[in-house]
Amino acid sequence: MSQLSDLLFETRVATESVVDFLAGGRLRLGVTGLSRSGKTVFITALVHHLTRAIAARPEKGGETKTQLPVFRALAEGRITSAHLDPQPDYSVPRFAYEEHLAALTGLDRHWPQSTRRISELRVTLEYRSKGWSLRKGFGQGPTRLDIDIVDYPGEWLLDLPLLGKSYAQWSHETLDAASASARAMIASEWRGLTARSDVKARYDEETAQKLAQTFTQYLRLARSERFALSSLPPGRFLMPGDLEGSPALTFAPLPMSDGEELPYRSLGREMERRYEAYKSQVVRPFFRDHFARLDRQIVLVDALAALNSGPEAVRDLETALTGVLTAFRTGRANLFSTIFRPKIDRILFAATKADHLHHTSHDRLEAILRHLTARAIERAEGVGASIDVIALAAVRATREAMVRHEGEKLSAIVGTPVAGERIGHEIFDGVAEGAIFPGELPADPRDVFKGEALAVSDEEADFRFLKFRPPAAMLGADQKPLPLPHIRLDRAMEFLFGDRLS
Template identity: 35%
Template sequence: MPNNSANWFKQVAQRAEGLGQQRLRVGVTGLSGAGKTTFITSLINQLENHNKGLLSRRAPFDRLESVRWQRDNVERAFPYLESLGALSAQPARWPDSTSDLSRVVIDLRFRPQGLLRKLQSTRQLRLEIIDYPGEWLLDLPLLQLDYGQWCEQMRQWLEAEPRRSLAGPLRDTLLGLDPAAPVDAVQLVDLTEQWRQFLLRCRSEAGLSRNQPARFLQPGSDVAPQMLQFVPLLLANRHSAGEQGSWWAECQARFNYYRDFVVRGFFEQHFRHLDQQVLLVDMLGPMDAGEAALNDLRDAMEAVLASFDYGRSGLLARLLRFRPRIGRLAFCATKVDKVNPAQQRAVQQCLEDLMVDRLADVRHGGVEVRGLPLSAIRATRQEGDALVAGLQGEEGWVRYRPGDIPAHLPQSLQVSSPDLLPLRPPPGLHRSEPFPHYRMDDLIAWLIEGAEP
């Protein structure tokens, strides 16, 4: 009997230790320009310095014993050290935008509490994040389209301004191509490059978000260049068909490969098993660019959110090994240090006004949604009613008053420009000190709280 009791206690202890090993998969989702690389760099920095910054004042970080960012034995590890090097350079500069896939693995070790404290020495949480170019998200809606439907959609987009003007003669050329005619391989390569340049103009000149195919802008290292040679045939539709060797057959085959292997493979491998999601949105940039950019941002974000699986799985579903769905969504307007602290909540409110219908759908599915105006690294300081900051590419400091942000976004989406400035990182950033920020501690604590360490 004593032996049985000892074995039973050993089994309980082993089971308790197993319960102490937990994994939290967080999807950090954001379109290009939202500051995703800077956000991840700051997140690692805040955790590494959990005993010095604002995190040290709140649970569960009062029980956090150690943090380890893993760089060894992690395939495509996130370039944390390179990002730190950029931020601490003279002069400081923002980390390079993500150009390919990378992984973040952070191990956190907590002291146990409650009934488990006598059975476990520690409780461990592994935080996993995938970093990727923000443009890649914009391809997720392609999973619901065939090539003919995509051609129809591109024709509609190019009929409206500002895309019509930005496309220029390219639109006329694509309208003049007969889908059933034999493909000209040399012309296809040329048109593909023209389409890529058109997407670049849409992004840089008009601040538009929906630029497809996204890998034309950020191809990554896992796609053969020849598979990125296709264009929308504006005379084609879902009923079109073409013989082998036609414009239709060649472009359709490459579109199907792109959709089924590149886009679907990326989604299936990295997004199907998320526990929580952080959605980063640069709201100030589109507000500065105007009504067309805001409309495009709304349509892009609605399409992206529609691609994810939201809703609580519950304890019973987890025990029965049903596939969990995203149970928590942090919805964050980024770079809010560019406006006065008193107006940061207004930026967040305008973002939520823009996405009100889709957020209502997500909440209705039982998802806990938290809205936070966020600055992963604060580049400004307040002096009276003005802000002081350094400008990219310039020395010294400027003192300026940012434009007003409306309390709510008008239905017309017509707002006065907030007159943004290109700010550089603050000086003196170091890995061993928590970076200045707005609300990173709130967000990190909310994420970890959801994992119940």
């Protein structure tokens, strides 16, 4: 039955790919990242830059300026139109672009709500090709590219490896990880309850719910800013959505062996059933309906949070990123795969919040992220996928300045901290600006596993998690907000879909 289901799925995907190809250029871009990595801000900024840059472009003969000089098709003036179109999947929630843009650019500017479910948005680019177009050769009209942006929580991505693991194997790995020094303290209540549970005892719902609740509490604590751990499947336990309270999300690991015989109505047997239901009813549909159809992918990474939390968080982030890249179906794109079976042929890892560091540290941030993904990148490149790593800020909330401190001129970043943020004894009101001296990242990326990642003094340690408000938006001649400043958003665009606009 499973093989027949897989065959039907592959046939459906191939049919959809052929229809998409003949209908015109289409690219499905996956945007993901673990919690607080900036997925919503990235998509909003990308779409705003594309649609606004064309609308605000001066008439022919006027001076052409762009905030996206590395994005060649735009810099060369070959993109003639950029606008939002209805998304192709009517059953998937629409990405709330207008709402998120209003949050970033309104009078009470603030960061939008983070991604908690899958959503889609289509932005269509019409452009002048530099050469012969395959689709023009087929007589399909003007050259255009429909970019279908698929936004989904990175925590869901970490569930894909579960498809190849039994309940006993997953339980062993999860319990073993929870005994490590970085997790033992926050997992103590759940581990204690698990140790007192008998896998062969008769199942009762109260015990199952208590185990699931304490297990979920452990996952939430591990994800908090204090610990910043990343490898925390099952992902839907942290973002349950409509599944909250369902049996498919009411299970927890128990110590047992593969092939162990358990009584029919035992606690262990029921937990195993619910784990298998989670894989078949939650994980597999996500893979088949959304993830397996992607062409390009960007993975946003809040590396600074892990660096601030120390080596254990960095190691855990490395494990999570390896799992993420292992989940992708990668390979070199060719005409056959484009028409019949899309594969992810380009993946971009982006270390976000680069505006929290001085530009002299951006190369070091990229080097650290490249080091954390080295094993996974080697595997993906071996099958023909192109991978890049950048330091990025889709919206730049700070500016750089030289500030005199104790008689010495130091490089600082300046921005408006969120109300309630503090530097030392000073508490900000959300209006006044503040200058901080960002820590210096290590020159050797291997040092992030050895001790404190950021070289800051005890006095400066409070500055690490300072949150800044988005910058105030400037208005264009039409009194609508212009795109906000960024760091390397154009480089991300060029890598992810610039080649499709040649």
